[in-house]
Amino acid sequence: xxxxxxxxxxxxxxxxxxxxxxxxxxxxxxxxxxxxxxxxxxxxxxxxxxxxxxxxxxxxxxxxxxxxxxxxxxxxxxxxxxxxxxxx
Numbered sequence: 001x002x003x004x005x006x007x008x009x010x011x012x013x014x015x016x017x018x019x020x021x022x023x024x025x026x027x028x029x030x031x032x033x034x035x036x037x038x039x040x041x042x043x044x045x046x047x048x049x050x051x052x053x054x055x056x057x058x059x060x061x062x063x064x065x066x067x068x069x070x071x072x073x074x075x076x077x078x079x080x081x082x083x084x085x086x087x088x
Contacts, residue, residue, distance in 0.1 A: 004031055011079050016072040025070050
């Protein structure tokens with residue numbers, strides 16, 4: 001399990017970290033309450049339904065391969081979205 005506070009601080013570092021593993025990012029999103037849905041190929045969607053009648057939130061990502069490390073652009077996009085939703 002990912003320590004949420006430490007990982008959130010790692011995500012916010014400048015310059016954008018290049019050593020974030022897919023498993024870490026996935027674990028962090030799941031710990032925030034997102035549900036994972038596998039798409040075709042390496043596509044993955046993470047959904048967050050804050051309230052039963054509220055509009056859900058979604059993050060679309062491509063699972064990195066062959067290396068299991070997320071690129072800095074993916075990290076920046078995830079940080080931007082999480083900040084916009086008040087989750088980071």
